[in-house]
Amino acid sequence: MKSSSILKTHSETRRRALPAGSAGLHAGRQGCNFIGGKWERETANGSLFENRDPATGQILSVYPESRRQDVDRAVQAAAAAFPAWRQMPAAKRGEILLKAMRLLEARKERLARAMTREMGKVLAETRGDVQEAIDTASLNVVRR
Numbered sequence: 001m002k003s004s005s006i007l008k009t010h011s012e013t014r015r016r017a018l019p020a021g022s023a024g025l026h027a028g029r030q031g032c033n034f035i036g037g038k039w040e041r042e043t044a045n046g047s048l049f050e051n052r053d054p055a056t057g058q059i060l061s062v063y064p065e066s067r068r069q070d071v072d073r074a075v076q077a078a079a080a081a082f083p084a085w086r087q088m089p090a091a092k093r094g095e096i097l098l099k100a101m102r103l104l105e106a107r108k109e110r111l112a113r114a115m116t117r118e119m120g121k122v123l124a125e126t127r128g129d130v131q132e133a134i135d136t137a138s139l140n141v142v143r144r
Contacts, residue, residue, distance in 0.1 A: 031063040033070060036077035044069040054120035094141045101137035104130060 031051070032039040047065040052058060064070070085093065104111070108130045115126035 029061045031061050033064055033066060033074065035070070035074045036080075040064070043067065051118060053117050055117075060117060097137050097141045101134055101141065104134045104137065108134070 030041060030048075032041050033043065034040075041064060043064040043066050045065065045067055048062045049065045050059050051061045051063060053060055108127065111130045112123060112126040115121065115129060116123050119126070121129075
């Protein structure tokens with residue numbers, strides 16, 4: 001089998017589009033987009049996709065299939081929120097980043113295992129990915 005065929009087959013297994021309105025037909029959980037301070041289950045096109053465990057094919061969750069329109073809204077919301085973040089005292093921003101870092105530390109193993117299920121990476125690598133996020137938050141807390 002050619003590598004392009006393997007990639008195509010893997011891609012089709014991982015992300016199978018679902019018709020709009022079929023969110024209740026899956027075995028896993030439904031994810032959301034976080035835009036403008038709100039969790040949103042719907043996207044501009046209303047479509048969903050399945051997130052499957054690459055090792056077993058089991059449906060882990062279903063997510064909104066975001067398109068350019070959804071990304072543009074998210075970027076606009078982030079740009080609108082930035083001035084308030086920028087005006088927040090550095091110590092308060094540091095507290096928020098420290099809390100995020102501590103949450104990542106407390107949930108490191110659970111997050112790493114979820115990432116392994118979703119991406120098919122080895123557990124040691126996903127543990128390293130979570131540690132990198134912890135280190136990034138820590139570095140930003142120290143620099144503030």
